Amino acid sequence: MPELPEVEIAARNLRRWLAGQKIVAARIPATRILRGAAAPALEKRLSGRKVTAVERRGKWLRLGVDRDWLYSHLGMTGKWVRRGRDEPAHRHERARLDVARASVRYLDPRLFGRLVLRARDEELADWRALGADPLVDGLDADALGATLKRTSRSIKEVLLDQTVIAGVGNIQATEALWRARLHPARRASSLSAAEVRRLVKGIERSIADTLADEEGPEITYVEEPGAPNPFRVYARAGEPCPRCGRRIERIVQAGRSTTLCPKCQPRAGRNARSRP
DNA sequence: AACGGAACCTGAAAGC
DNA sequence: TGCTTTCAGGTTCCGT
Secondary structure (H helix, E strand, O other), X not given: OOOHHHHHHHHHHHHHHHOOOEOOEEEOXXXXXXXXXXXXXXXXXXXXXXXXXXXXXXXXXXXXXXOEEEEEEOOOOOEEEEEOOOOOOOOOEEEEEEEOOEEEEEEOOOOOOEEEEXXXXXXXXXXXXXXXXXXOOOOOHHHHHHHHHOOOOEHHHHHHOXXXXXXXXXXXXXXXXXXXXXXXXXXXXXXXXXXXXXXXXXXXXHHHHHHHHHOOOOOOOOOOOOOOOOOOOOOOOOOEOOOOOOEOEEEEEOOEEEEEXXXXXXXXXXXXXXXX
């Protein structure tokens, strides 16, 4: 369930658990998250090494392990958790890094995540291709506006493009568009400068709110089974818009669903006059 | 080049 | 209760 806020929480946790510590043992079974890399070689290259840094960019994490980077993408269901050294493997455990007094495990039932080891001086292409990260770099409305002018895609699609803005996924895109009062099907190039500024604020606020919700001593993924839905419109089709009360709708673009308020997020731009 | 759709997987929830 | 269907926040590949 990870988008930028969840991955940021994961980064903070990993920093607390691992930074400065020596990996005394690594256990990484061969699964598709390794994309064909040899598991035993990976274990060997990590064991006995020290974790010097934990970074996040977009939805990617990377651990500095001596002269290497261990890149981690959580896919749809990936999760780093801390367990006792003697705790048995979880059913969906795909990696474990043991340090002096704890054992950090990577769980991923659907195997959509990735784990890649690279020498520090050869940065992973996917990482390098990432666009501006809202927390690491901050967003520049003018620069974003210029990028949006150059595409024919819808604004929703562009928001999911990690090379434009890194870390925004379906939830954050949905929430940001609602906050900015923009219809997801609008052509990105049709947004005015003022609308782009609203969008930037929408993204920043949505991420900040989600982050605040998820902050806590234990890892809590918002929107896990049983938990209340903390979002304004995401997964709330049929409920009233929290701003105007109109019934929230759901549309599908390129196979991804977006919920929106048809009144707050008109298909035409704000200045366009609709018929009386 | 750009787009929609399917695929990759498992699990939870809803539907019957 | 239990079986079936639908849906899921990630990317990636394939055909048009």
